[in-house]
Structures are given as C-alpha cells and as structure tokens.
Amino acid sequence: MPGERAVAYYDEDSVTMAVEAALDCLRDFDPKSVDGLFYASTTSPYKEKLCSATMALALSLRRDIRTVDITSALRSGTAALGFALDAISSGRSDSILVTASDVRLSPPSGMTEQALGDAAGALLLGKENVIAEVLDCYSVSDELAATWRGEADTFIRSWEDRMTMDESYSKVMPEAISGVMKKAGLNTKDLARVVFDPPGDVRRHGRVAGELGFDPAQLLDPGGVFMTVGLLGSAMSFVMLVAALEQAKPGDKILFAAYGNGADAYVLQVTDAIGKLSERRGYAKHLESKGMMRSYNDYLRWRDIVPLDQARRPERGHISLAANWRERHVDLGLWGIKCRRCGTPQYDYGGMTTTPIRVCAVCGAVDDFDDYNFARRKATVFSYTHDMLSPSLDPPTSVAMIEFEGGGRSLFDLTDRNPDQVQVGIEVEMTFRKVFFDRGLNNYFWKARPIRC
Amino acid sequence: MAGSIKDRVAIIGMGCTRFGELWDKGPTDLVVDAVEEACADAGVERKDIEALWGGSIFTAHGGRFFTEALRMQYIPASHLVNACASGQDAMRNAAYALAAGIYDIVLAVGVEKIKDEGMSGLPGMDNRTHTHAVATMPGVFAMMATKYFHRYGLNPEEGKTMLAKISVKSHANGSLNPKAHLRNVLTVERVLNAPIIAWPLGLFDCCGVSDGGAAAIMTRADKAKEFRKDPVYLKALQICGTPSSGRITSEYDYTHVEESYRAAVAAYEEAGITDPRGEIGMAEVHDCFSITEAVTMEDLQFCERGRVKDDIEAGTFELTGDLPVQPDGGLKCFGHPVGASGIRMVYELYLQLQGRADKRQIKNPKLGLAHNLGHEPYAPLCSVCIVGL
Amino acid sequence: MTQPAPASPVFWRFNPEVFRLIGIRCKDCGHISYPRTKICHECGSLNLEEFKLAKKGTVHTYCVNWAPPPNFEPPITPVIVDLEGGGRYQGLMTETATPEDVKVGSKVEMVLRKLNTDRGLNVYGYKFRLVEED
Numbered sequence: 001m002p003g004e005r006a007v008a009y010y011d012e013d014s015v016t017m018a019v020e021a022a023l024d025c026l027r028d029f030d031p032k033s034v035d036g037l038f039y040a041s042t043t044s045p046y047k048e049k050l051c052s053a054t055m056a057l058a059l060s061l062r063r064d065i066r067t068v069d070i071t072s073a074l075r076s077g078t079a080a081l082g083f084a085l086d087a088i089s090s091g092r093s094d095s096i097l098v099t100a101s102d103v104r105l106s107p108p109s110g111m112t113e114q115a116l117g118d119a120a121g122a123l124l125l126g127k128e129n130v131i132a133e134v135l136d137c138y139s140v141s142d143e144l145a146a147t148w149r150g151e152a153d154t155f156i157r158s159w160e161d162r163m164t165m166d167e168s169y170s171k172v173m174p175e176a177i178s179g180v181m182k183k184a185g186l187n188t189k190d191l192a193r194v195v196f197d198p199p200g201d202v203r204r205h206g207r208v209a210g211e212l213g214f215d216p217a218q219l220l221d222p223g224g225v226f227m228t229v230g231l232l233g234s235a236m237s238f239v240m241l242v243a244a245l246e247q248a249k250p251g252d253k254i255l256f257a258a259y260g261n262g263a264d265a266y267v268l269q270v271t272d273a274i275g276k277l278s279e280r281r282g283y284a285k286h287l288e289s290k291g292m293m294r295s296y297n298d299y300l301r302w303r304d305i306v307p308l309d310q311a312r313r314p315e316r317g318h319i320s321l322a323a324n325w326r327e328r329h330v331d332l333g334l335w336g337i338k339c340r341r342c343g344t345p346q347y348d349y350g351g352m353t354t355t356p357i358r359v360c361a362v363c364g365a366v367d368d369f370d371d372y373n374f375a376r377r378k379a380t381v382f383s384y385t386h387d388m389l390s391p392s393l394d395p396p397t398s399v400a401m402i403e404f405e406g407g408g409r410s411l412f413d414l415t416d417r418n419p420d421q422v423q424v425g426i427e428v429e430m431t432f433r434k435v436f437f438d439r440g441l442n443n444y445f446w447k448a449r450p451i452r453c
Numbered sequence: 454m455a456g457s458i459k460d461r462v463a464i465i466g467m468g469c470t471r472f473g474e475l476w477d478k479g480p481t482d483l484v485v486d487a488v489e490e491a492c493a494d495a496g497v498e499r500k501d502i503e504a505l506w507g508g509s510i511f512t513a514h515g516g517r518f519f520t521e522a523l524r525m526q527y528i529p530a531s532h533l534v535n536a537c538a539s540g541q542d543a544m545r546n547a548a549y550a551l552a553a554g555i556y557d558i559v560l561a562v563g564v565e566k567i568k569d570e571g572m573s574g575l576p577g578m579d580n581r582t583h584t585h586a587v588a589t590m591p592g593v594f595a596m597m598a599t600k601y602f603h604r605y606g607l608n609p610e611e612g613k614t615m616l617a618k619i620s621v622k623s624h625a626n627g628s629l630n631p632k633a634h635l636r637n638v639l640t641v642e643r644v645l646n647a648p649i650i651a652w653p654l655g656l657f658d659c660c661g662v663s664d665g666g667a668a669a670i671m672t673r674a675d676k677a678k679e680f681r682k683d684p685v686y687l688k689a690l691q692i693c694g695t696p697s698s699g700r701i702t703s704e705y706d707y708t709h710v711e712e713s714y715r716a717a718v719a720a721y722e723e724a725g726i727t728d729p730r731g732e733i734g735m736a737e738v739h740d741c742f743s744i745t746e747a748v749t750m751e752d753l754q755f756c757e758r759g760r761v762k763d764d765i766e767a768g769t770f771e772l773t774g775d776l777p778v779q780p781d782g783g784l785k786c787f788g789h790p791v792g793a794s795g796i797r798m799v800y801e802l803y804l805q806l807q808g809r810a811d812k813r814q815i816k817n818p819k820l821g822l823a824h825n826l827g828h829e830p831y832a833p834l835c836s837v838c839i840v841g842l
Numbered sequence: 843m844t845q846p847a848p849a850s851p852v853f854w855r856f857n858p859e860v861f862r863l864i865g866i867r868c869k870d871c872g873h874i875s876y877p878r879t880k881i882c883h884e885c886g887s888l889n890l891e892e893f894k895l896a897k898k899g900t901v902h903t904y905c906v907n908w909a910p911p912p913n914f915e916p917p918i919t920p921v922i923v924d925l926e927g928g929g930r931y932q933g934l935m936t937e938t939a940t941p942e943d944v945k946v947g948s949k950v951e952m953v954l955r956k957l958n959t960d961r962g963l964n965v966y967g968y969k970f971r972l973v974e975e976d
Contacts, residue, residue, distance in 0.1 A: 317583075331584045373841070524879075571851075
C-alpha cells in the first residue's frame with residue numbers, strides 16, 4: 001500500500017502520547033486553571049486503573065478536578081468532548097482538557113496494519129478567549145460495530161466492510177451531520193470546512209460527503225491525513241480538527257464529526273482569538289519534523305508482537321507501588337526544588353534510592369526550598385553515551401547528562417534520537433514516556449529528546 | 454585533621470585466589486582459599502584471628518557469611534558493603550581496631566562470586582522507582598571519556614588511541630601474572646577495532662566480570678616483626694565519601710573525579726608525602742575502564758590536568774617506566790571481583806615490596822599506592838591506601 | 843542480586859549433594875557434614891573425605907506450616923531427619939495424609955521429587971515419606 005503511517009516509539013503508548021498532545025495544547029496556559037481532564041482511547045493500557053489520574057500529575061493539574069477515562073469507542077474523543085461541553089455550559093467547570101489517543105494493532109503485514117497510525121490530539125475547552133465556539137451538537141447511537149476488540153483481543157477484528165459501511169457509517173454519519181446542521185439552521189454552503197473521520201475504507205468518506213452535498217474543496221481531506229499519518233482511531237477526529245484549525249480564519253464555520261458505534265457531530269465557529277493563540281506544533285509542525293523508522297522489524301518488536309531474545313542482563317527489581325506513590329510528583333510531574341538560600345534549581349530522581357531532596361547539593365541548606373518544575377524546561381547535552389550493553393528495544397541505549405536552562409543538571413535517557421546526531425551541546429526537551437512494565441503496571445517517567453521542531 | 458594510621462599497623466600475611474570465571478568454586482571456596490594462603494604466609498592459624506572484616510557487595514550477607522565459611526569460633530565479624538571500596542574499607546576498619554589497641558591479630562577479607570548470575574556485566578543503574586537512566590557502568594564512564602575528549606580537544610581517534618595504550622600496557626603486565634583472569638597480549642590496533650560497548654569505550658576499554666577472593670592478616674606495628682622480617686606497613690588509608698552532588702549540579706565537569714583527588718590528598722598528608730609523582734614508586738588504581746585510569750593519574754597528581762596523554766606516550770606508567778601502574782594487570786586483566794579488588798591491589802604491592810613479584814618485579818620499589826573508585830564518577834566513594842616497608 | 847536460576851553454576855556445583863547425597867566425613871573426629879564443607883563443622887579440621895548419606899532415618903524435629911511461601915499448598919511439614927549412619931538432612935514431608943502423622947522419632951525415607959519450577963527449569967530434590975510399617 002502506498003503512503004506512510006505514524007508509529008509510536010517503543011516507549012510511547014496512548015497515555016504518553018496524550019500527555020505530549022496536552023503539553024502542546026496547554027502552552028502558555030496555567031495548568032492550575034484546568035478543572036477536568038478527560039482521556040479518550042480505545043487502547044488504554046489498563047482495564048482497571050485511571051490513566052487520566054496519572055496524566056493529571058504529569059501535567060501538574062490540580063488535585064480537585066474531574067479525571068475520567070472514556071473508552072471503548074472510536075468516537076470516544078468526541079463523546080468526551082460532549083461531556084466537557086456539558087460540564088462547562090452547566091457551570092460546574094470553567095475549563096476542561098480533552099485528549100484522544102490510540103495505538104491500535106492489527107495482524108502483522110496485513111492491509112489494516114498498514115492503514116493504521118498512532119497519534120494523539122488534545123483540545124482545551126473553556127469559556128473565555130475561545131478560538132472556536134461550539135454552536136450546536138447532535139449525536140446518534142448505533143449498535144453495529146464495524147470493528148471491535150474483545151476482552152482478550154490484541155488485534156482489531158472486523159466484519160465485512162461492505163455490510164458494515166452500508167448499514168452503519170453510510171447511515172449514521174449523514175444522520176448525525178444533517179441532524180446538527182438542521183439544529184443549527186445551516187446548509188452545506190455555510191460551512192467553510194467539513195471535518196469528519198473516515199472509516200477503514202477512505203473512499204466511503206467521499207461518498208458520504210458527496211451524498212450530503214458538500215464540495216470536495218470544503219472537506220479537510222482525510223485522504224491526505226490517511227496517506228501521511230494513517231487511520232488514527234479515536235485520535236483521528238481530533239487530529240483532523242487541529243489540522244483544520246491551523247488553516248482556519250475568523251468567522252469560519254466548521255462541521256466536526258466522528259464515527260464509532262454511532263456518531264457525534266458539532267458545529268464550530270472560529271473567532272478572532274484564533275490569531276492570538278501562541279504557536280503550537282499541532283499537526284503541520286509535527287508532520288514536518290517526522291523521523292523515519294529503519295525497518296518493519298523494529299515495529300514488531302516495539303509493539304511486542306514478536307518476542308525479543310533475552311539479553312544476558314540482570315533482572316530488574318519489581319515495581320514498588322509505595323515508592324512510586326511517594327515520589328509521584330518528582331517522577332510523574334518532574335518536580336524538583338529551587339533552594340531559597342543559594343537559588344540553585346535541582347532535580348533528582350534518586351541515585352540508588354529515592355528522593356525528595358532534603359539537603360541542597362550546592363549550599364547544604366536543609367528543607368529550605370521552593371517547588372520548581374522541570375517538565376517544560378529546555379536543556380543542552382553536557383555529555384552522552386550510546387550504551388550497547390544496556391538492553392533496549394531500539395539499541396543502543398542513549399543516555400545523556402543534561403543541563404537545564406535556568407540551572408539544574410541530571411542524567412536522563414535520550415529518546416527519539418538518531419545516535420549519529422547526538423553531540424555535546426545539542427538542545428533537548430523533556431518528554432513523558434513509559435520506562436518499565438511489571439506485573440500489569442506501567443512505570444512512566446520523563447526522557448530527554450533532541451528538539452526537532 | 455584527625456589522627457594518622459601511618460606506621461601503626463602492618464600486614465604480615467596475604468592471600469589471593471586466582472581470579473576468573475571459576476565455575477567450580479563457590480563463595481566458601483574463595484574465602485577459605487584466600488584466608489588459608491594468608492594464614493600460611495603469616496605463620497598463623499585461623500584460630501589466632503580475633504576479629505574479621507569482610508568486603509563483598511553481591512555475594513556476602515552479613516559478617517556471618519565469613520564466619521560460617523571459615524568456621525570461625527564465635528569471633529566478632531563485620532560485613533562492609535561500600536561498592537568497589539569494600540575491600541579497602543575492610544582493611545581500614547581492621548586497621549583502626551588494631552591501632553586502638555583492641556586486638557592483636559585481625560583479618561580483612563574480600564570476596565565476590567559474580568559469575569553465578571549468568572549475565573554479562575554488572576547490574577545497570579536502577580533505583581526503587583525505576584526512573585534512573587538505564588545506562589550501565591560502561592555507559593556512565595563512557596560519558597567521562599566523551600567529556601574529556603571534548604574538553605581537551607582530542608578527536609575520537611586521538612582519544613581512543615590514548616585509552617588503548619592504557620589497556621595494552623595492562624595486558625602486557627597481566628600476561629606475566631599466573632593468577633590473572635586475562636593473560637592475553639593486546640595491540641593498539643586490536644583495541645581500536647574492538648566492538649563498541651558504550652561509545653566511545655570498546656570491549657578492551659572495559660574490565661570484565663570475575664570471581665575471586667583476597668585476604669590480609671594484620672597486626673599492630675610493634676608486634677609485626679614477631680611474624681616476619683619484612684612486614685608491610687600502612688602509611689595511609691583514606692576514604693572519601695560523596696555528597697552525590699555531581700549528578701545534579703552544574704559544578705561537576707565530568708573530566709575528573711573529585712573524591713579520588715580528595716582521598717589522595719588526605720592520604721598524602723597522612724603518609725607525609727609532598728611529591729606524589731616522585732615518592733610513589735608504583736600504583737594499582739581503579740581501571741574499571743581505561744578512561745578511569747587516565748583521569749585517575751591526574752586525580753592522584755601523578756600528572757597535570759589534561760596532560761596524562763603525554764605521560765602515556767612517554768611510557769611513564771609501563772612496568773619499566775618511572776611510575777609503574779597496574780604491575781599485576783589491574784582490574785582489567787587480573788579481574789574485578791568487586792569486594793576483593795581493593796585487597797588484591799594491596800596484595801600486589803605487598804609482593805612487590807617483599808621482592809616476591811617474580812616476572813613482574815619492579816626494581817627497588819618505594820611506596821606503593823592502591824586506589825579504588827566505587828559507584829559512578831559523578832558520585833563515587835573513593836579509597837586510597839599507601840603501603841611501604 | 844536475584845535468586846540464582848536453576849541454570850546457574852550454583853545448582854550445577856550442588857549436583858553431587860542433591861542427586862547423590864554426597865557430604866563429607868571428617869577423618870580426624872568422624873563428624874559428618876552435609877552439604878560438603880571445606881572445614882569440619884565440629885573440629886575445624888581440613889582433613890576430610892566424601893561420604894554418601896543414607897536415605898533412611900528418624901525425625902529429629904519438625905513443624906507444620908500453614909502459611910508457606912508462594913507456590914506451596916498449605917500445610918507443609920518441614921522436617922530435620924537424623925539419617926542412618928550419620929548426618930542430618932532438612933526437607934519437606936510428602937505423602938502424609940494428615941500433618942499429625944509425623945512425630946519426633948518417626949521413621950522416614952527419602953523419595954526424589956520435583957520441588958519447584960523456575961524460569962522454565964524444574965528443580966528436583968529429596969522429600970521424606972513415612973516408612974510403611976509391615
């Protein structure tokens with residue numbers, strides 16, 4: 001199949017990618033102003049453990065917020081969006097962050113696997129300075145699932161496309177889209193942009209759009225997204241909307257809809273505030289800075305579809321939930337300290353033990369610190385190595401001692417790197433990744449990544 | 454400064470097993486073999502030993518491990534776990550007990566049985582929350598090499614060649630040592646073409662993993678001559694702990710090891726040495742990696758900062774040079790069973806001083822220095838021991 | 843470090859003990875030590891010879907453990923047995939209908955059993971069962 005698809009790195013999953021998207025989304029916004037975090041995914045790493053609670057720490061959100069995981073449907077993202085809108089318009093919350101992320105799997109080398117892509121999108125909903133207003137919404141519920149996964153399934157299952165598309169997508173999407181347009185009193189020509197996700201067969205999208213009376217020029221071409229990134233599961237609609245917003249002008253009306261056991265449709269109106277929003281990586285910049293994988297075999301190992309030969313290396317100890325919980329702000333939130341006496345910022349995850357820092361490493365002051373966050377700080381590489389002895393799903397293990405801007409130094413794994421391009425002095429930023437897995441639990445932490453865009 | 458150990462205690466017997474992949478030797482075998490050799494060398498029996506200190510980081514668990522192996526009848530026993538300085542820390546504690554006049558004859562022993570684990574290399578860095586960067590030991594030392602090259606303007610080839618000469622020299626010495634783990638001779642070219650372990654360190658820049666045991670029987674200086682005519686006296690034994698600031702503050706330059714430097718300064722003061730390069734006749738330093746030995750030469754003030762390359766080129770540290778380093782092959786060739794290494798280093802200096810170093814004998818050796826570096830260069834615990842007749 | 847795997851040299855070195863019940867007898871004082879040791883437990887001598895333990899003996903002491911380690915079905919009955927001809931052996935009882943069947947002085951004999959499975963390899967060793975009275 002021609003085209004390219006996005007592949008999550010071995011240390012990424014739907015949670016880490018959701019954090020990445022959320023960090024981009026929250027640029028120049030105070031995380032403490034967020035009243036809720038809704039995480040949407042069909043590929044949550046847990047059947048019973050809240051991912052949004054973990055993410056809330058990574059993003060340094062408040063404790064008294066609503067965190068909820070919304071799963072099981074490809075339109076989990078737009079469903080979560082609906083709940084967020086309800087929460088805000090009811091007055092219960094002022095600001096809600098919604099993420100949609102997926103890493104879906106299909107049997108190796110098949111057509112579906114080639115068509116899929118891994119991605120995450122994030123939207124911040126609020127009341128003031130909105131860049132797009134939600135004018136109306138309409139939802140349709142539908143029992144027929146074109147694709148599904150059961151309790152024990154790793155790979156997506158599906159029924160014959162023709163049947164499911166005829167009876168589901170081709171019925172449900174038009175119903176939702178025309179439903180919302182009627183509610184909003186709009187006809188097709190009023191819409192500057194039409195954004196809705198395609199099903200497995202991208203041509204269906206064009207058929208539905210045509211039957212609804214849209215002009216191809218109005219559509220955010222899913223084919224383009226599909227050919228360059230892939231079918232992104234519950235993230236597809238969000239990623240398409242972000243792509244559309246990057247090109248939108250004040251006054252544009254956007255139709256936004258997503259499919260999955262039914263459909264959710266929204267009409268948005270872009271405001272003047274869109275021009276004032278600070279720059280984000282979003283869709284275009286991320287695509288521009290893509291890195292290519294070396295081989296398909298890497299993908300099979302990264303997704304644990306084929307087993308890895310065991311390295312002759314010591315076993316690592318078990319996860320201690322107690323230690324992890326105690327250090328959750330340091331490890332998940334990347335919180336360090338700034339000494340009140342000498343002013344030196346410091347970050348320490350603990351050499352062989354655990355933190356927090358009680359004694360300043362520079363002046364010896366005890367417990368005289370302010371909290372200081374490192375998650376958004378850039379850094380430069382002070383020294384590095386590519387370690388062949390340490391086992392890795394993408395050898396070599398690259399590690400760097402980095403120096404944060406503003407002060408502070410620490411040793412971190414490097415990720416998303418081309419070993420040949422790592423040098424003393426290059427700029428890196430911090431990224432939230434999965435670093436360990438033990439008895440059903442994921443251990444998340446931060447790594448350093450050479451800045452690409 | 455606190456008191457001095459200089460000339461207050463002496464070593465009257467030492468033993469050391471062969472180091473290597475000793476599949477058929479268990480931990481007990483290594484302890485018994487080393488201690489029996491030391492007792493025979495000292496002319497004492499196990500039952501004469503009044504207290505023991507044992508160093509071991511992977512193998513032993515508590516003083517009981519040693520008393521059980523040796524069937525020591527109800528004597529006090531302590532277990533030192535201090536990374537690569539465990540062996541010298543065992544000697545240090547034994548020495549202070551002697552100097553305090555509490556005991557007459559004591560034992561310091563070190564052992565490690567690492568090859569029972571079935572793996573390559575030592576455990577990597579890891580902490581309780583699994584958030585530590587997953588570099589291995591070669592990895593964190595490799596970063597020192599990268600920074601050293603960068604700071605002193607060595608391109609990778611120049612830097613790696615400098616390091617290669619260190620390993621070549623150690624292998625030449627190790628080939629003369631029947632107890633060494635590795636006894637093959639290397640060339641610079643072979644070292645440069647070896648597979649990379651952690652860039653820029655290659656296979657022959659890294660010491661291997663070995664089993665082994667070493668022991669020292671010690672007594673007070675005033676009793677030493679009752680046992681032999683040539684006891685070896687401790688002139689200094691210093692340990693420098695670490696605040697572990699180097700990993701998290703900008704002050705650490707990653708081209709030297711502060712704790713090695715300070716341990717040496719304290720040891721030189723304790724021993725009354727004012728010209729280290731001139732007064733130290735031979736040295737066993739912690740060459741876990743070739744870069745460690747290079748930087749240690751500067752930390753011990755054997756040469757100026759950034760200038761060790763000149764001395765390496767000049768052959769200063771060869772067996773026949775001005776200041777032989779690793780006459781027994783060092784960690785690189787003799788091996789590095791962690792708890793035993795510190796004592797094994799003193800074993801070589803001891804033999805050299807008594808003229809028993811056979812093919813490796815240095816002519817008229819003066820003072821000998823043994824150095825250990827435990828943990829990582831940015832947060833190490835270092836020991837320096839100086840011995841002489 | 844972690845527990846040695848059954849493939850480890852530790853197990854390999856203990857094969858004579860585990861499968862052939864080889865201990866040592868001190869030539870100076872006659873004491874029997876098992877597993878093998880380099881130094882006699884009793885008198886400290888190094889003058890030792892190999893000694894093969896008998897498979898029958900009497901129970902010196904025992905306990906009944908209702909909270910055993912993982913992978914063991916409670917109750918388990920560890921015993922310390924004085925073997926015929928000398929030497930002591932510590933092991934688990936097997937084939938007992940009820941724990942009360944075991945008493946100090948009970949006659950027992952060794953049987954080879956699978957003790958555990960670890961990382962794909964079985965660990966074998968001896969357990970004891972009561973000798974059937976004729």
